[in-house]
Amino acid sequence: MSLYRQVATLMRSVATDIIVPRFRTLATHEIADKGAGEIVTSADHDSEAALRDGLARFDPGTRIVGEEACEAEPGLLDDIGSGRVWLIDPxxxxxxxxxxxxxxxxxxxxxxDGVPIAGWMLDPVSGRLCAAVRGEGATIDNAPVRVQPQDRPLPVASLGTQFMDVERRTAVHAAVETAFVLEAIPRCAAESYPRLVLGRNDVALFQRILPWDHAPGALFLTEAGGVATHWDGAPYRVGSPSTGILLANSGKAYDRLRNALPLSLLPTVSHQD
Known part of the structure:
Protein backbone atom coordinates (compact mmCIF):
# COMPACT_ATOMS: atom_id res chain seq x y z
CA MET A 1 0.00 0.00 0.00
CA SER A 2 1.32 3.46 -0.91
CA LEU A 3 2.21 5.94 1.84
CA TYR A 4 -0.63 8.14 0.57
CA ARG A 5 -3.18 5.37 1.13
CA GLN A 6 -1.63 4.30 4.41
CA VAL A 7 -2.14 7.78 5.83
CA ALA A 8 -5.72 7.99 4.57
CA THR A 9 -6.53 4.58 6.06
CA LEU A 10 -4.93 5.55 9.37
CA MET A 11 -6.95 8.75 9.58
CA ARG A 12 -10.23 6.98 8.89
CA SER A 13 -9.44 4.35 11.49
CA VAL A 14 -8.59 6.93 14.17
CA ALA A 15 -11.70 8.94 13.33
CA THR A 16 -13.89 5.85 13.61
CA ASP A 17 -12.31 4.53 16.81
CA ILE A 18 -11.62 7.76 18.73
CA ILE A 19 -13.23 10.91 17.31
CA VAL A 20 -16.74 9.94 16.22
CA PRO A 21 -17.64 7.90 19.36
CA ARG A 22 -16.90 10.95 21.54
CA PHE A 23 -18.84 13.45 19.47
CA ARG A 24 -21.65 14.73 21.73
CA THR A 25 -20.68 12.23 24.44
CA LEU A 26 -17.75 14.01 26.14
CA ALA A 27 -17.86 14.17 29.91
CA THR A 28 -16.98 17.43 31.63
CA HIS A 29 -13.63 16.10 32.84
CA GLU A 30 -12.67 15.30 29.22
CA ILE A 31 -12.61 19.01 28.27
CA ALA A 32 -9.85 21.33 29.48
CA ASP A 33 -8.95 24.99 29.00
CA LYS A 34 -5.72 25.61 27.06
CA GLY A 35 -5.84 29.37 27.68
CA ALA A 36 -6.27 32.21 25.17
CA GLY A 37 -9.89 31.14 24.69
CA GLU A 38 -9.02 27.66 23.43
CA ILE A 39 -9.92 24.23 24.73
CA VAL A 40 -8.64 20.69 24.33
CA THR A 41 -10.40 17.36 24.79
CA SER A 42 -9.44 13.78 25.47
CA ALA A 43 -10.23 13.10 21.81
CA ASP A 44 -7.49 15.56 20.74
CA HIS A 45 -4.86 13.87 22.88
CA ASP A 46 -5.81 10.28 22.11
CA SER A 47 -6.19 10.79 18.36
CA GLU A 48 -2.87 12.62 18.13
CA ALA A 49 -1.13 9.76 19.91
CA ALA A 50 -2.67 7.19 17.56
CA LEU A 51 -1.81 9.24 14.46
CA ARG A 52 1.74 9.82 15.68
CA ASP A 53 2.29 6.11 16.31
CA GLY A 54 0.92 5.22 12.89
CA LEU A 55 3.06 7.75 11.04
CA ALA A 56 6.15 6.56 12.93
CA ARG A 57 5.50 3.03 11.66
CA PHE A 58 4.99 4.16 8.06
CA ASP A 59 7.93 6.57 7.93
CA PRO A 60 10.47 5.69 10.63
CA GLY A 61 12.90 8.39 11.64
CA THR A 62 10.98 11.33 10.21
CA ARG A 63 10.20 14.18 12.59
CA ILE A 64 6.55 14.33 13.74
CA VAL A 65 5.05 17.53 15.13
CA GLY A 66 1.53 17.51 16.56
CA GLU A 67 -0.56 20.39 17.84
CA GLU A 68 -1.03 18.99 21.34
CA ALA A 69 2.61 17.94 21.66
CA CYS A 70 3.57 21.53 20.85
CA GLU A 71 1.22 22.81 23.51
CA ALA A 72 3.26 20.87 26.07
CA GLU A 73 6.63 21.49 24.39
CA PRO A 74 6.65 24.68 22.25
CA GLY A 75 10.26 24.07 21.22
CA LEU A 76 9.03 21.39 18.81
CA LEU A 77 8.24 24.25 16.42
CA ASP A 78 11.88 25.34 16.27
CA ASP A 79 13.26 25.03 12.72
CA ILE A 80 9.87 23.77 11.54
CA GLY A 81 10.74 24.92 8.02
CA SER A 82 13.80 22.67 7.82
CA GLY A 83 13.96 19.02 6.80
CA ARG A 84 11.20 16.46 6.40
CA VAL A 85 8.36 16.86 8.91
CA TRP A 86 4.94 15.35 9.51
CA LEU A 87 2.40 17.85 10.87
CA ILE A 88 -0.68 16.64 12.76
CA ASP A 89 -3.83 18.48 13.76
CA PRO A 90 -5.73 15.61 15.35
CA ASP A 113 12.07 22.26 3.92
CA GLY A 114 8.90 24.25 4.55
CA VAL A 115 7.14 23.16 1.34
CA PRO A 116 4.01 20.99 1.75
CA ILE A 117 4.37 17.92 -0.47
CA ALA A 118 1.32 15.92 0.65
CA GLY A 119 -1.78 16.77 2.66
CA TRP A 120 -4.96 15.16 3.95
CA MET A 121 -8.10 16.68 5.53
CA LEU A 122 -10.78 14.33 6.79
CA ASP A 123 -14.33 15.17 7.87
CA PRO A 124 -14.94 12.40 10.44
CA VAL A 125 -18.73 12.68 10.28
CA SER A 126 -19.31 12.63 6.51
CA GLY A 127 -16.13 10.70 5.70
CA ARG A 128 -15.13 13.27 3.06
CA LEU A 129 -11.38 13.15 2.46
CA CYS A 130 -9.72 16.11 0.74
CA ALA A 131 -6.15 15.35 -0.23
CA ALA A 132 -3.32 16.51 -2.46
CA VAL A 133 0.18 15.56 -3.54
CA ARG A 134 2.48 18.29 -4.81
CA GLY A 135 2.57 18.25 -8.59
CA GLU A 136 -0.12 15.56 -8.83
CA GLY A 137 -3.30 17.56 -8.19
CA ALA A 138 -6.04 17.53 -5.57
CA THR A 139 -8.78 14.99 -4.88
CA ILE A 140 -11.96 14.63 -2.87
CA ASP A 141 -12.67 11.00 -2.01
CA ASN A 142 -10.08 9.98 -4.62
CA ALA A 143 -11.81 11.90 -7.44
CA PRO A 144 -9.78 14.73 -9.03
CA VAL A 145 -11.10 18.19 -8.19
CA ARG A 146 -10.46 21.69 -9.51
CA VAL A 147 -11.54 25.02 -8.08
CA GLN A 148 -15.11 25.95 -8.91
CA PRO A 149 -15.45 29.77 -8.89
CA GLN A 150 -19.11 30.82 -8.99
CA ASP A 151 -20.70 33.47 -11.20
CA ARG A 152 -22.41 35.81 -8.72
CA PRO A 153 -22.84 39.57 -8.35
CA LEU A 154 -20.25 39.78 -5.55
CA PRO A 155 -17.68 37.15 -4.56
CA VAL A 156 -17.69 35.80 -1.01
CA ALA A 157 -14.93 36.41 1.54
CA SER A 158 -14.35 34.63 4.85
CA LEU A 159 -12.01 36.48 7.21
CA GLY A 160 -10.16 34.94 10.13
CA THR A 161 -9.58 38.19 12.00
CA GLN A 162 -10.45 37.10 15.54
CA PHE A 163 -6.88 37.62 16.74
CA MET A 164 -6.82 41.28 15.63
CA ASP A 165 -7.70 44.13 17.94
CA VAL A 166 -11.25 45.42 17.51
CA GLU A 167 -10.25 48.62 15.71
CA ARG A 168 -8.10 46.86 13.14
CA ARG A 169 -10.61 44.05 12.65
CA THR A 170 -13.36 46.58 11.97
CA ALA A 171 -11.18 48.40 9.44
CA VAL A 172 -10.23 45.18 7.62
CA HIS A 173 -13.85 44.05 7.37
CA ALA A 174 -14.97 47.47 6.14
CA ALA A 175 -12.31 47.48 3.42
CA VAL A 176 -13.08 43.96 2.19
CA GLU A 177 -16.83 44.60 2.30
CA THR A 178 -16.44 47.16 -0.49
CA ALA A 179 -15.74 44.33 -2.94
CA PHE A 180 -17.07 41.14 -1.32
CA VAL A 181 -19.95 39.65 0.62
CA LEU A 182 -18.65 38.53 4.01
CA GLU A 183 -19.35 35.10 5.47
CA ALA A 184 -18.28 34.05 8.95
CA ILE A 185 -15.43 31.55 9.18
CA PRO A 186 -16.48 28.02 10.19
CA ARG A 187 -13.84 27.96 12.97
CA CYS A 188 -12.36 24.90 11.30
CA ALA A 189 -9.59 25.16 8.70
CA ALA A 190 -10.40 21.64 7.52
CA GLU A 191 -13.73 23.11 6.34
CA SER A 192 -12.46 26.52 5.20
CA TYR A 193 -10.25 25.08 2.46
CA PRO A 194 -12.88 22.81 0.87
CA ARG A 195 -15.27 25.78 0.82
CA LEU A 196 -12.76 27.67 -1.32
CA VAL A 197 -12.23 24.81 -3.75
CA LEU A 198 -15.94 23.95 -4.03
CA GLY A 199 -16.98 27.57 -4.59
CA ARG A 200 -18.84 28.46 -1.42
CA ASN A 201 -16.15 31.04 -0.66
CA ASP A 202 -13.97 32.89 -3.15
CA VAL A 203 -11.31 34.28 -0.82
CA ALA A 204 -10.19 33.89 2.78
CA LEU A 205 -7.74 35.59 5.09
CA PHE A 206 -6.14 34.34 8.31
CA GLN A 207 -3.81 36.02 10.76
CA ARG A 208 -3.00 32.92 12.79
CA ILE A 209 -0.99 30.48 10.67
CA LEU A 210 0.05 27.61 12.91
CA PRO A 211 1.54 25.09 10.45
CA TRP A 212 -0.83 22.16 11.07
CA ASP A 213 -3.82 24.44 10.40
CA HIS A 214 -2.72 25.53 6.93
CA ALA A 215 -0.09 23.26 5.34
CA PRO A 216 -2.60 20.56 4.25
CA GLY A 217 -5.21 23.05 3.04
CA ALA A 218 -2.83 25.40 1.24
CA LEU A 219 -1.50 22.46 -0.76
CA PHE A 220 -5.02 21.19 -1.48
CA LEU A 221 -6.10 24.64 -2.68
CA THR A 222 -3.08 25.32 -4.89
CA GLU A 223 -3.08 21.84 -6.40
CA ALA A 224 -6.76 22.41 -7.25
CA GLY A 225 -5.84 25.62 -9.10
CA GLY A 226 -6.22 28.23 -6.36
CA VAL A 227 -3.82 30.68 -4.76
CA ALA A 228 -2.20 30.70 -1.30
CA THR A 229 0.28 33.41 -0.30
CA HIS A 230 1.42 35.23 2.77
CA TRP A 231 0.16 38.80 3.22
CA ASP A 232 3.22 40.16 1.43
CA GLY A 233 2.53 38.04 -1.65
CA ALA A 234 5.23 35.43 -1.00
CA PRO A 235 4.11 31.84 -1.66
CA TYR A 236 2.87 30.11 1.48
CA ARG A 237 5.65 28.22 3.24
CA VAL A 238 5.82 26.54 6.63
CA GLY A 239 8.19 28.44 8.88
CA SER A 240 8.28 31.50 6.63
CA PRO A 241 9.14 34.84 8.27
CA SER A 242 6.26 36.34 6.27
CA THR A 243 3.00 36.93 8.10
CA GLY A 244 -0.61 35.86 7.62
CA ILE A 245 -2.14 34.01 4.72
CA LEU A 246 -4.34 35.09 1.79
CA LEU A 247 -6.32 32.44 -0.07
CA ALA A 248 -8.37 32.56 -3.27
CA ASN A 249 -9.98 30.18 -5.71
CA SER A 250 -8.74 32.18 -8.71
CA GLY A 251 -6.17 34.77 -9.64
CA LYS A 252 -9.00 37.20 -10.35
CA ALA A 253 -10.47 36.83 -6.87
CA TYR A 254 -7.00 37.08 -5.32
CA ASP A 255 -6.27 40.34 -7.14
CA ARG A 256 -9.66 41.71 -6.11
CA LEU A 257 -8.85 41.01 -2.46
CA ARG A 258 -5.40 42.59 -2.71
CA ASN A 259 -6.88 45.69 -4.34
CA ALA A 260 -9.60 46.02 -1.69
CA LEU A 261 -7.32 45.45 1.28
CA PRO A 262 -4.34 47.77 1.78
CA LEU A 263 -1.44 45.92 3.39
CA SER A 264 -1.11 48.81 5.83
CA LEU A 265 -4.32 47.60 7.51
CA LEU A 266 -2.86 44.19 8.33
CA PRO A 267 -0.93 43.45 11.54
CA THR A 268 2.81 42.86 11.36
CA VAL A 269 2.51 39.61 13.34
CA SER A 270 0.66 36.47 12.36
CA HIS A 271 0.31 34.55 15.64
CA GLN A 272 2.43 31.62 14.46
CA ASP A 273 3.23 30.57 18.04
Missing part, protein backbone atom coordinates in the same frame (compact mmCIF):
# COMPACT_ATOMS: atom_id res chain seq x y z
CA UNK A 91 -8.98 17.51 15.85
CA UNK A 92 -9.33 20.79 14.01
CA UNK A 93 -12.30 22.79 15.23
CA UNK A 94 -12.15 21.48 18.79
CA UNK A 95 -14.48 24.19 20.09
CA UNK A 96 -17.15 23.06 17.62
CA UNK A 97 -16.58 19.42 18.53
CA UNK A 98 -16.78 20.03 22.27
CA UNK A 99 -19.99 22.04 21.80
CA UNK A 100 -21.55 19.15 19.90
CA UNK A 101 -21.69 20.88 16.54
CA UNK A 102 -20.00 20.57 13.17
CA UNK A 103 -17.71 21.23 11.38
CA UNK A 104 -14.54 19.68 12.73
CA UNK A 105 -11.84 17.70 11.03
CA UNK A 106 -8.51 15.91 11.09
CA UNK A 107 -5.49 17.28 9.21
CA UNK A 108 -2.09 15.84 8.32
CA UNK A 109 0.65 17.23 6.08
CA UNK A 110 4.07 16.05 4.99
CA UNK A 111 6.45 18.97 4.55
CA UNK A 112 10.00 19.16 3.19
Missing amino acids: LDGTANFAAGREPFGMMIALVE
